[in-house]
Amino acid sequence: MQTGLVFEKDIIIRVHLNYLLHLPKDYEQEEAKSWPLILFLHGAGEIGDNLEMLRVQALPKVIEQKDDFPFIVVSPQCPSGSSWHNEFIALDELMQEIIDNYKVDQSRLYLTGLSMGGFAAWDYAIVHPDWYAAVIPICGGTSYPYNLDLIKEVPIWVFHGAKDDIVPIEESQIAVDALLNVGGKVKFTVYPEAGHDAWTETYNNPEVFQWLLEQSKSL
Secondary structure, rough: EEEEEEEEEEEEEEEEEEEEEOOOOOOOOOEEEEOEEEEEEOOHHHHOHHHHHHHHHHHHHHHHOOOOOOOOOEEEEOOOOHHHHHHHHHHHHHHHHHHHHHHEEEEEEEEEEOOOOHHHHHHHHHHOOOOOOEEEOOOOOOOOOHHHHHHHHEEEEEEEOOOOOOOOHHHHHHHHHHHHHHOOOOEEEEEEOOOOOHHHHHHHHHHHHHHHHHHOOOO
């Protein structure tokens, strides 16, 4: 659980997010080591105040089935009645708390999300273009296609199902095309037979996490 105070225009805003935190198996044993971190943003179906909802699919489910997952993983839950775009300040505070209290390799911060979280992954990266070493948006899109030049130096791997009837594949295509037009570092994987669930195959693919580990940024 994370709480904090943010001061904005003399108004005190209390931010509060519940979250799951995964630490690598050898985290305690390797005292001098810093670890890569993944921030995972869930979809609209997991909005609420029950963290157990996050464990049933996607990245939180995958890491619970592995005992050698080499990342710190932070999986916050978007509160009822809100959306990720309304919680960016809270995400800022959460990230700072994790960095302050855990052994995080700040050159290897990664961002991923699906559906509502896929849109947020694009847009939160744009809000903080210097934070993330790589971004993986799944079945999402961006609200800011004209600002994608801000993240043209950030490696991005996009995933979408060709038969998605919830978030049309055109949403990802628009973002990918806009990023390519400004010289962005983007890859686009389309699952020809997949619908909205493009995340199960993605998060079960070890090549995705190997690719993440190959991405780092200068501090």
